[in-house]
Amino acid sequence: MAALKILVIPGSLRTGSLNAKLAAVAAYQIAQAGAEVTCISLADFALPIYDGDLQTRSGVPKNAVNLKRMIGAHHGVLIVTPEYNASVPPLVKNTIDWVTRVQEPQETRGQVFRGRAFAIAAASQSRLGGSRSLAALRSILSACQALVIPNQLALSFAAEAYDDMDKLKHPADIEALDALVRQLIEISQRLT
């Protein structure tokens, strides 16, 4: 059987992003667990703010089509998102919005989400660790009929969570991420 493929998407472009660091650690743990992992940057899939007139005029941007195909080429997806004002950042929501607009021949719109396993994680300097962003993201992905796995990770006080090598310092965080990653792999495997 071909290797299980997991796509990791950090929801921040910021230099030194706490979420990009968590995504990188997760990608390492996914590889350690035996799956093939791709970690992308949304900087490589830059998209304008969604505008229906723009879509009517110019169609769905190529980057949205490319990202949709990238998701479709993986069995499971992990999104690691910041929290902005108790919700998901515009980068994450706008990206999902554009991807749901992609219409490929022989497919219904949004098909790439349906029945695909998604895991969600967040890192924030707050005590809540971005958990309100996770609630919003779970709701958005569930509305797209993605299968959002029950486990999730909200990394609190994230600026202090990493060592000099950008690895997680605290065993409890490593174990929580490991549990998330393993559940994503297991459910992705079951769905293939």
Ligand SMILES: Cc1cc2nc3c(=O)[nH]c(=O)nc-3n(C[C@H](O)[C@H](O)[C@H](O)COP(=O)(O)O)c2cc1C
């Ligand atoms: C517009 C804005 C709103 C924010 N709102 C929240 C919030 O509601 N909850 C929270 O925990 N952090 C909030 N933050 C702080 C972010 O969690 C913090 O900047 C984090 O480092 C961003 O993620 P990144 O490091 O991956 O870029 C906010 C930051 C910005 C820029």
